[in-house]
Structures are given as C-alpha cells and as structure tokens.
Amino acid sequence: MGGGGGVSEGVTFEEFVSARLGVLVRYATVVTWDPHLAEDIIQNVLVRAQSRWPRISRMEAPELYVKRMVVNEFLSWRRRRAARTVPLTGEVLDGFLPSAPDHIVQRDDRDAMLRLIATLPPRQRAVIALRFYEDLTVDQIAEILGCRTVTVRTHLSRALASLQNALPATLVTTGEPS
Amino acid sequence: MTREIEDVIRAAQSRRAEQAPSAERIRAGLPRRAAKVRNQRRYGLAGAVVAAAAVTAAAVVPSLALGDRTPPAVVQPAGPAGSPSGPAKSAAPATSAAPQRSLEVALGFRPHWVPSGFREHLRHVMLGADDGADPTLLRVWKTGVPDAADPTKGGGLSLSVSTGVEDPANIQDTSGERVDINGAPGFLSGARDGKSSVSWSPGEGTVLSIDASRVRISESDLLKMARSVRPDTGVATNPVRLTWLPDGWVSQAALVGGRSAAGWHSEILAGTPMTGVSSDVQGKEAKEGKVSTGGDVNITVGTTSLAPAGGTILTVNGWRARNPVRTDLPGQSLTYLVVELGGGRLMTLVSQGTTLDGLKRIAEGAEIEPSGLEWIGR
Numbered sequence: 001m002g003g004g005g006g007v008s009e010g011v012t013f014e015e016f017v018s019a020r021l022g023v024l025v026r027y028a029t030v031v032t033w034d035p036h037l038a039e040d041i042i043q044n045v046l047v048r049a050q051s052r053w054p055r056i057s058r059m060e061a062p063e064l065y066v067k068r069m070v071v072n073e074f075l076s077w078r079r080r081r082a083a084r085t086v087p088l089t090g091e092v093l094d095g096f097l098p099s100a101p102d103h104i105v106q107r108d109d110r111d112a113m114l115r116l117i118a119t120l121p122p123r124q125r126a127v128i129a130l131r132f133y134e135d136l137t138v139d140q141i142a143e144i145l146g147c148r149t150v151t152v153r154t155h156l157s158r159a160l161a162s163l164q165n166a167l168p169a170t171l172v173t174t175g176e177p178s
Numbered sequence: 179m180t181r182e183i184e185d186v187i188r189a190a191q192s193r194r195a196e197q198a199p200s201a202e203r204i205r206a207g208l209p210r211r212a213a214k215v216r217n218q219r220r221y222g223l224a225g226a227v228v229a230a231a232a233v234t235a236a237a238v239v240p241s242l243a244l245g246d247r248t249p250p251a252v253v254q255p256a257g258p259a260g261s262p263s264g265p266a267k268s269a270a271p272a273t274s275a276a277p278q279r280s281l282e283v284a285l286g287f288r289p290h291w292v293p294s295g296f297r298e299h300l301r302h303v304m305l306g307a308d309d310g311a312d313p314t315l316l317r318v319w320k321t322g323v324p325d326a327a328d329p330t331k332g333g334g335l336s337l338s339v340s341t342g343v344e345d346p347a348n349i350q351d352t353s354g355e356r357v358d359i360n361g362a363p364g365f366l367s368g369a370r371d372g373k374s375s376v377s378w379s380p381g382e383g384t385v386l387s388i389d390a391s392r393v394r395i396s397e398s399d400l401l402k403m404a405r406s407v408r409p410d411t412g413v414a415t416n417p418v419r420l421t422w423l424p425d426g427w428v429s430q431a432a433l434v435g436g437r438s439a440a441g442w443h444s445e446i447l448a449g450t451p452m453t454g455v456s457s458d459v460q461g462k463e464a465k466e467g468k469v470s471t472g473g474d475v476n477i478t479v480g481t482t483s484l485a486p487a488g489g490t491i492l493t494v495n496g497w498r499a500r501n502p503v504r505t506d507l508p509g510q511s512l513t514y515l516v517v518e519l520g521g522g523r524l525m526t527l528v529s530q531g532t533t534l535d536g537l538k539r540i541a542e543g544a545e546i547e548p549s550g551l552e553w554i555g556r
Contacts, residue, residue: 017208021201029198030191039199043211046204050212113190132184133191164183 011062013053017046020063028070031129033118037074045069067134068144071126075145116166124159131156279305281416281432281446283313286339287386291406293335293399295321297555300329300435301414305428312342315414318435321393327482329435329443333392335403339384346379359404368397376404415550418444418479422543424532426450427473439551441481449474449531473531475540483526485514494541501534517541 011019021042028038049056049066056062117125123145130141138156142149283303300318320334354367357376364378374397377387388404416432423429429448436443450473478484489502499517504510515537517525525544527537 017205021205022198025201025204026195026198030195033194035197035199039204042204043207046208047212113186114194117187117190117194128187129191132188133195160183163187167183167186 011057013050013057016053016057016062020066021046024063024066024070027067027129027134028074030133031071031126032074033125041070041073045073064144071130071144075122075126112167113163116163119166120159120162124155124162127152127155128159279429281305281414281419281429283315283414285317285410285412285414286315286341286384287337287380287407288317288410288412289337289388289403289406290408292319292403293395296335297321298553299324299334299437299555300433301553302330302431302433302435303414303416304431312340314341315339323437324435326437326441326443327480327484329437330433333390335393335395336389336391337407338387338389340386341384343379343383343385346383346385357401359401359407364404366397366401374400376400378404416444416446417442417546417548417551418446418477419545419547420446420448420477420540420543421545422539423448423475424473424536424540427475430474434551434554436480436554438555439548439553442548442551442554443480444478446477447474448477473529475527475529475532475537477540477544478526479519479523479546480526481522481524483516483524485516485526485528489514489516492538494538499538499541513537515541519546 025038025042028042029035032038032041045066049069056065059065117128120128126145127141130136130144131138136144138149138152141152145152281303283305296319298317299320300316302316302318304314304316316336316338318330318334318336320332322332325331354365354375357364357366357378359376359378360380362378362380364376366374366376368374374395375387375389377385379385386404386407388400388407390400414434416434418432420429427448427450429446431447433445434442486502486504489500492499492501494515494517497517497519499515502514502516504512504514511530513529513532513534513536515527515534517527519525525541527541529537532540
C-alpha cells in the first residue's frame with residue numbers, strides 16, 4: 001500500500017515532517033485538486049497531528065493515519081463547501097491548463113482529464129485519488145473513509161463512468177486498442 | 179477501455195501533484211497556523227473546546243451601544259503604519275470604515291417536528307467569502323442545558339440550510355441509502371460513530387441536511403424530522419452589530435445561542451476574506467500581495483470571558499476594560515481586549531492581525547440590541 005510506509009516507528013514529529021511533507025502535500029493536492037486548499041488542509045492537519053504525535057508515532061502506520069486525517073478534513077462539510085467552488089471557477093480551471101494548444105493526443109487526454117476530475121463531487125475525487133494515486137485497494141479506501149466497500153465501489157464506478165462519458169469522444173477513441 | 183482511462187487518470191493526477199504548493203512554505207507557516215488554530219479552538223465558532231466555568235445567572239442587558247450609533251469618526255492609526263508588504267500582524271487600524279456586512283440571514287426552513295426533549299439553542303451563520311455569496315445557516319437543537327460559555331459544546335440535531343448552490347449534488351453526501359423527502363430525493367446515512375444524517379435538495383439551488391451528532395435518534399425519527407421541514411419566513415439576527423472593522427476585513431461568521439433568551443451568547447468572526455476560506459483566486463492574490471494573508475478577530479459577548487486573567491486596565495467609551503497579554507509562544511501573536519459592559523456581560527475581543535487600538539475601535543463601534551432571541555431554549 002502506498003500510504004502506510006515511509007516512516008518508521010518512534011520518529012519525532014519534526015523528523016516526520018522533514019521526511020514526508022513533500023509526499024503529503026502532493027497527496028493532498030491530488031485529493032483536493034486545489035493546491036491552495038491542500039496547503040490549508042495540510043497545515044491544519046499537521047497542527048493537529050503534532051498535538052497527538054506521541055500517540056500517532058506509536059501506530060503501525062503513522063503516515064497512513066495522517067493521510068486519513070487529510071481526507072477527513074477535506075470531506076468535512078465545511079471543506080466541502082469550499083471545495084465545491086473548484087469546478088465552478090473558470091480562473092481555477094484555466095490555472096490547470098497550458099494556454100498554448102497541445103497537439104499531442106496523449107497530452108490532450110490528460111489535460112481534458114485535469115478539467116474533468118475537477119468537476120467530480122469531492123467524495124468521488126477523493127476515492128479516485130486513493131485508488132489510482134495511492135494505489136489503495138477498495139477495502140483500504142473503505143477503511144479510510146469509514147464506509148462500506150460497496151459504497152467505495154459505487155463512488156469509483158460513478159467517477160469512472162462520469163469521466164469516461166465526459167471525455168471527448170475523439171480522445172476516448174485514442175485509448176482503444178488498435 | 180477501463181485500463182486506458184485509468185492510465186489517463188493516473189497521468190492527470192501525477193501532473194496535478196506536480197502543481198502542489200511548496201512544502202517549505204507550508205513548513206514555514208506552521209507556527210503561525212498553530213497559533214491560529216489554538217485561537218480558534220478556544221474562541222472560535224466551530225464547537226471550540228472551552229474550559230471556563232459556566233456562569234448560571236445571566237443578566238438581561240437592555241439595548242446598549244458602546245459608542246455612538248453612527249460610525250466612528252476617522253481617526254489616525256495609533257501605531258506605526260505597517261509596511262504594505264509587511265505581515266498582517268503589524269497592521270494598524272485603517273483610517274476609513276467600510277460598510278459592514280449584515281449578519282441577518284433568512285431562516286429559509288424549519289422543522290415542524292423535533293424529537294421530544296430537543297430545544298433550539300444555537301443559530302450559526304456562515305457568510306460566504308464575498309458579498310455575492312449565499313450564506314449557510316445551521317440551527318441546532320440540543321437536549322439538556324448547554325454550556326453557558328460555549329453553547330456549541332456537545333452534540334445535537336442540526337439543520338443545515340445552504341442556498342444558491344449551483345450544483346446541489348456537489349455538496350450532498352450521496353453515499354447513503356436513497357430516501358424520499360416529500361418528493362425530493364434524499365440520502366440517509368445511518369448511525370456511524372455516533373453520527374447519522376439525511377440530506378436532500380428541495381430544489382432551486384437549495385441543499386438541506388439534518389445531522390445527528392452524539393445524540394441517540396432513530397432513523398425513522400431522523401426522517402420524520404426531515405419530512406416535517408417547511409419554509410420559514412423568519413430571519414436569523416445577531417444582538418451584536420459591528421459598525422467598524424479594519425480596512426479590508428469583513429464579517430465571516432456569527433453565532434447566537436445559549437441557555438435562554440436572557441442568557442444569550444454571541445460570537446462574530448471577522449477578518450480578511452482569506453480567513454477560513456480557501457480558493458485559488460484568494461490564494462493567488464495573497465501570494466501576490468494584493469490582500470493580506472491573515473488577520474481576524476473573534477468578538478464574543480456573553481457572561482464569561484476566556485481571555486487570560488489580569489492585564490493593563492484601560493477604559494473603552496467609559497467602560498472598564500483590560501488588555502491581558504499571553505507570554506506563551508502561540509499566544510504572543512494574539513491581542514486581547516475584555517470590556518465589562520455591566521450587568522455581568524462581557525465583550526471579549528481576541529485578534530491576530532490588528533493592534534490594541536484596532537480592537538478598541540471595533541469595541542467602540544459595536545452596538546448591542548438583544549431582541550428577537552425568544553427562540554433560544556424553545
């Protein structure tokens with residue numbers, strides 16, 4: 001599992017931050033799809049984690065616990081309210097993409113996907129981050145989100161269906177085996 | 179085909195990860211965030227943990243204005259003018275007063291049935307990031323007597339009313355069981371970790387949800403309460419009105435509650451628009467120095483104060499006041515002002531990002547009109 005390793009038991013909070021902050025920030029950025037929200041969330045989570053560090057550091061997978069805190073923070077209802085603006089702001093979407101046209105089909109796919117992921121509901125966005133960026137199993141995602149595996153599968157299938165249906169047909173066909 | 183789209187998703191995620199903010203900047207900002215979080219935990223609006231002793235006898239304070247009813251006259255900053263690019267902490271009071279955002283918000287909806295023993299004790303208004311944004315209102319019903327110093331403590335049943343939602347599906351938790359709420363599709367999440375909820379959209383960009391937190395309620399009662407929700411033409415008000423804030427600061431959230439109308443408790447959170455809300459646009463502006471990256475004030479009026487004891491004694495519009503100072507590291511960035519309003523009522527201002535003179539001016543401009551609070555405890 002991608003999220004559980006990376007830190008050994010008994011490290012200090014400062015050592016943990018030194019070693020893993022970059023990974024955590026990238027993870028939060030993929031979960032939230034909003035670098036500024038990710039920054040906000042990571043700072044809040046680290047402040048809380050620091051106060052609980054004596055307990056967290058004794059866990060089998062401290063990093064996984066902190067990543068769970070990030071997802072929970074993102075999905076809390078206050079954060080959802082902030083996060084909902086992500087797919088609706090043109091300036092935000094523009095910020096994702098290069099202004100120059102891209103003639104490489106594979107890159108078009110990726111750019112279109114950048115836009116489309118931003119339109120997913122936050123929970124679906126979090127699930128695909130955990131599934132494809134973190135390479136977690138459905139069972140592990142269910143444990144992190146505190147829900148049933150069938151719920152995770154539902155989110156995952158809905159997200160995939162939404163992305164697949166919304167991806168421009170010309171780009172979808174480029175993925176077909178020849 | 180699925181394999182292909184998964185690969186495209188992974189590529190997009192990798193690219194998004196490359197756009198992550200600087201880890202060094204985040205690390206450098208941790209001490210300041212720690213101070214802010216500690217401040218919000220102790221004095222904030224979101225269920226902060228408070229340890230002060232409850233005061234059971236609350237005095238009724240008649241209509242009271244600390245200062246004139248008209249906005250205060252222009253005054254010169256008492257402190258040295260902050261450098262335009264300097265940290266918000268050094269900001270002195272600005273020389274102009276901007277019109278303040280109204281804290282009056284339409285209630286929109288209310289349940290006509292709540293389980294036996296529950297009474298409404300809290301109304302929490304979260305204003306949007308800007309004047310055009312629609313507020314979210316939270317009404318909370320509790321059993322028992324709420325904490326006098328912090329009515330947000332403890333569990334309850336809350337009705338959340340969000341309006342102006344462009345895509346209701348985006349903020350609904352659709353993971354639960356599908357249910358029908360008076361013809362509108364809803365989602366019921368059963369009890370988990372002491373929490374259960376039902377959310378639905380009655381249409382017109384509105385999302386309603388009822389959340390049960392740390393209270394025992396059956397799913398059938400939760401649904402019964404949801405199905406009893408009807409439009410409410412009332413207005414949520416706050417007995418405290420601010421007529422002045424530092425330049426660029428706006429009211430962002432407000433809370434009114436308590437044990438009864440006589441024992442009301444009010445909190446207002448105000449600050450730069452960046453506070454408490456993140457968005458790409460605001461973040462970019464902050465980084466470009468167009469807006470301050472910090473600064474907020476929490477104004478509490480109640481029968482207790484959570485400020486440290488002691489402090490320099492001073493006078494604010496004739497009222498006795500004090501300016502306690504914290505010497506611990508997180509507290510060093512905070513400025514306190516406690517004003518004794520009489521009748522056992524205290525106004526506590528705690529801020530990060532303005533001076534004592536700024537706090538005095540906020541207090542002088544505050545108007546208090548405790549009316550329309552009969553709903554508390556009913």
